Amino acid sequence: MKRACVLSICLAVAAPALLADEPAPEGLTRAPLLERQIELPTNRLKTNLLRVTLAQGYKTPLHTHEGPGPRYVLKGQVRMEEGGEAHVYGPGEVFWETGTWMTIENVGQGEAELLIVELTSPK
Template identity: 60%
Template structure:
């Protein structure tokens, strides 16, 4: 049996040598790669004091029915709802957001309330001047 396997292996090696080696797919050239179109979720001009910024990305999970106390963040920035439904009150305006939606907080006093079933998970990006 070992002799038979060795012969087959030898035949396979010989075939590779004659053919120039195993066939490998060529990598596509950069101009041949088609990316899906970008979907802009939010675009907002921002004026911040100074040229240097501290950027923080924070993940927040609010339990069902929870409402934050009145608070501010280190700076303005986009907020992305990963899951759940949230009601945000800021600057006298009230808005509701769900999964996949992006909204802007200005850095003013705000509250956020979980108005859905289950937890709310938010991704918060804060843009603040370096202290």
């Protein structure tokens, strides 16, 4: 189940860009969640996929991630502050984190869960 969920998220994020000009086959629904052009510092890329669970009311300290990337909210409501702006996201929503200093807070009822994709240069 977890692998299917992760695969579905990855396909949902990548498929619109890969299949933008192709009609969806019958039985498959595609909904673009996020499109973002980025400049890569190298032709090699390391990708991390993390599942994060935040307890009700938990707010992270100011922090950064290894790299930028999309963040997908699986459940709950989260408030993300980055670059002087704050936004609230709920289940099924995707946002882009730049990899700069930020905080995220669970502002909903119960736990919040996110999938975090980090795009970095290999070390």
